[in-house]
Amino acid sequence: MNKNKEFNEYRSRMNQRLLDSENKIIKRIFNLDTNAFLDGALNSNTKELIGLTTSLVLKCDDCVAYHLGKCYELHFSTEEILEALSVATLVGGTIVIPHLRKAIEYWDELNSDV
Amino acid sequence: MNKNKEFNEYRSRMNQRLLDSENKIIKRIFNLDTNAFLDGALNSNTKELIGLTTSLVLKCDDCVAYHLGKCYELHFSTEEILEALSVATLVGGTIVIPHLRKAIEYWDELNSDV
Amino acid sequence: MNKNKEFNEYRSRMNQRLLDSENKIIKRIFNLDTNAFLDGALNSNTKELIGLTTSLVLKCDDCVAYHLGKCYELHFSTEEILEALSVATLVGGTIVIPHLRKAIEYWDELNSDV
Amino acid sequence: MNKNKEFNEYRSRMNQRLLDSENKIIKRIFNLDTNAFLDGALNSNTKELIGLTTSLVLKCDDCVAYHLGKCYELHFSTEEILEALSVATLVGGTIVIPHLRKAIEYWDELNSDV
Amino acid sequence: MNKNKEFNEYRSRMNQRLLDSENKIIKRIFNLDTNAFLDGALNSNTKELIGLTTSLVLKCDDCVAYHLGKCYELHFSTEEILEALSVATLVGGTIVIPHLRKAIEYWDELNSDV
């Protein structure tokens, strides 16, 4: 099982564990998280870039991986992804670079899956 | 002098002070900051939204104000701005709300200037 | 008008502005924020201390002020508040101290209002 | 050796390495860290929840694991732990969710040890 | 009263308020904070630069002001201060720039006092 499949499997399993707990706050945050990225005044493409870059500056590798997966489904080019990530790196500083390395590694793996 | 004029005046004056210092790192960061938001693989509209939302989750009021000014020049609607800010608030948590209040106050002031 | 009245007035006015915008994500985050601090498996006293201390380590003065207001209504003693704030300062480091100073100033003002 | 035993063993070994170094600041921070969570104006149960939730919003998996271990010894219920974690997730945003997943996984493992 | 005198007066008064509270954790953190910056394996000059730059990347204006005051007493040149601040800005990203503006403004005021 490759890295992104493994990540998605773990993510799904633990999300289900959390949803099964019947904690209402968690349920509603998860529900809100799904709705927030749907087309609205801004389209979902733009919103995914917002999700991706805010995740990067907050140095959340798993969130970056999740949004990269979504961006892949939305057919972003590598140039577009790198440009979004580069702006976020400038905003967040060189401290972001280790997360940038993981991001591009994950992106390349998504694109090499056949 | 209203709030956004005052902010811009202070910002310009202190940026000039920093650039006059001949510190090369600062000069180059400032220069990079200008270039990063120009049209490229992503257009400048998308990049300003990235600048705006990464600034919000990092709770930088002055950076938010700067990017709101740019977004205003690019003719974003209030609905679009609110949607971008709302996604960032979800990502960054309720801790972002005080900065969201300042952001919408600043945006409304920009839009009420004639 | 004293400092905490001024803060509450601004907070209420801008929250109303945001709610009037009809942005659904913001509406739902605000609603969730109210519900999350009600009695549940943990009582609201404990939850307010969690709200207070997480706000302090995230260096959000306005959030700290809001939760201090709630803690005041719940009749916490100054010793209890200081102990909660001191644990958060240890967790968050000396960088938290400026926010600790503002917190105790706000708390003292709440307690001196007759 | 399961995950939490491995974590505790590494933690103890490296803490000893740091204490053996005779660096006074580190020694005193460690000592303070022990004392801060003892019963005082607030009881140690409440303080552990503060330690847990401030650690979660600051996205420190190891700190969360440490406080979950303490909470387990203090016989908190899963409902109480989830409620504390859910409030912290709301405060800290969806960026906290990956750490929430690890937290509940660690908690479940603590509870499945016989 | 100029800005840095006002800041120092407020800082001293509120620190005293906190110390008078007899909260032991706070007392010990304050005591540790004083001791940590004394000459040791590293001299106090180097430690003040560490205090200054860690404060800047953590975006704590008051902490930056405090350490700038100490650096002023230690006769650092403006070139040295700017270089330390520029490295920290690169590490922490453009989000740090608003705090860099306040830092240089405060430093210039310290140097213009006769």
Add this chain to the structure above:
Amino acid sequence: MNKNKEFNEYRSRMNQRLLDSENKIIKRIFNLDTNAFLDGALNSNTKELIGLTTSLVLKCDDCVAYHLGKCYELHFSTEEILEALSVATLVGGTIVIPHLRKAIEYWDELNSDV
């Protein structure tokens, strides 16, 4: 292959991947990152300590490892490194301790390589 060799190999390979992408912002940030730590108004020794401690308070293990490698080449003593790390831990709080444990583990490994 030991831990620090593995880290350096991964770091070099992914940095090369990023530089090969021809994204100008990333290229220039990387270039700036190299130049910022050269001797200037402050010597490179002092700058590496700034890089190390700002990385620690921002909880970036990989950045800490990178700067520890540089500090090792510059012949810092373990006492000096521990003192720098201890000041940063005080500034950043107990939340930094897990990263302090990894830092000293990495430093010890650097020093045990023959």
